[in-house]
Amino acid sequence: MECWEKKPRNLGGSLPVPNVQDLAARPDHLTPTLLRRYLRPHHLPLPADDHHAMAMIPVVDFARLIDHHEEAAKLRHACEEWGFFQVINHGIADETVEEMKRDVMAFFNLPLADKAAFAQQPEWIEGYGQAFVTSEDQTLDWSDLYFLTTQPPSYRDLRFWPPETSSTFRRSMDRYSLETQRVATELLRAMARNLGLRDADKMTRLAAAQSMRMNYYPPCPAKERDRVLGVSPHSDAVGLTLLLQVSPVKGLQIRRGDDWIPVDPIPGALVANVGDVVEMVTNGRYKSIEHRVAVDAAQERVSVAAFHNATFGSTYGPLEEMVGGGEARYRSISVEDYVRLVVSSKLQGKNILDAVKIITNT
Template structure:
């Protein structure tokens, strides 16, 4: 993309976090040590809450109208109060989820030289990476990742997808198709719950010409986990994220008021969270919520985040039906390409970007 021409290289040599972990260091390099106020132990952790868990069976299969409405109401409440929820009976095969998670775990355990073939740049982020943002001297997250584009097809470059493990490309296709189908269902549900036509959000995102991309996160064991983060606090810049968490260790934390809530994954569940673009279109009826990832010294962690995003050159703005004299438009219009350039230049900084779009009223 032309807008990315200014972001062709990283400002400093890339160090793989996994290599640091495997080297047996006992003290974190300074680049990963957070200011005391940004460390995991600074803000209180809530031990009495978890994000809502919603069974989608009644929407995908059952015919009981009351049960369907109760499920719709639960989703609406989760979107308004949390911006996050877990779904079960969501239509993605548990065997597929298990297989693709193990596949990527195997990828990150390949020799470094095999992974370096796919080293990425900030121009597109496609491939094997270890940092976000191009600000020189910025504090870094304790994680590596692999990023790839799936939709639109014109943005898909399978030459940048791993060929090892051998089943990688086949499983990525199968998993992507299943998750994109789930996103389409959820977009209809959110539209209806907002009082819009069922296809409103999908059309606002570009209809069949949406963006879908996968980021596989790898969090190695960390010698001093209380001093760093796996991913900095942020809200997702896109539309909707479907997260396949690690089934063996938790790490995702969601901000709820002044507390952080550690999400405890449920077997065979997927985690859904709303991004900034849905907050804008819903005129802040639905919220994208700050979240972060903590790491630990005992276990590594792998998660797969699937991002479902608007077409890059479409203006995203509050739905006219959700704007009134009593509730004026909260946000200025901006394309998703313009929006995510902020992230690619500055990295993750809480909710600073979506807040910067607010209109003066």
């Protein structure tokens, strides 16, 4: 398996859009013409008001996964039936988490001109701005993001990282990214055991590379806020995502059948979700799930999503052991081509998986 030491260039970028944090702070700048770019055609389906459903979202005790069959069974159920679960006792030190939260909030609290020094460039989505904007007429998400490639270190583009002389951000990110990569690797190893794979590397390689999407969702001052979303409904086009809730405001909702179920993060836990790549390599046995982010009327929400993938030079495709005597549901694709596909698309349901599905006549 080839592993490229450096990230390829010119993988694709996103069109520039207004800074939403600035619009929320100065609502007089949110003209009707500009607001229309954020409004969905209709009122959004309301989330399920069902505390029982919220309580059913699986919880996996990371510390018990290796030696307890019951915990492994919980992980299997979460991957097969939900695609989402909360990870407790993950072993990341409270100090590491709190430092990460502090420095992410400090970044978003910088003046706009200071954040703009780390603005995205046309050839890639790394930096401060927005992603998946492919046309001038698509509906925009009410959020800003700060996106960095974090692992392996050779993939980093330090142009987009605050300098060590001005903040502790690099140190905090380095510690947190290594710890979340460790957790993701061990979760994928446990998935490999559950799947009966002879070689766990077929799954753990999906955490060899990592990127971080730091999200800022300001309150929306418009009266039509019930037609605004922080992030459009989508499934994650990665291997495994680990989400850290930075602020206490809820907003994440997952799709289950016809309902949208709010996720109430457990204090100290990480919210994990199966990505499209895991669905692909397991040939559909583990499912990625659509989710969205709602916008609060009065409070900001901040989160950090750690995305885990294989390194460049690798290939995604159904594992032979998962296909067995049946048919592969997805075609194989290089990691580089897959990333180009993802970056050139907008967030829309499971459109990335649809693009790599093998269509049969049966």
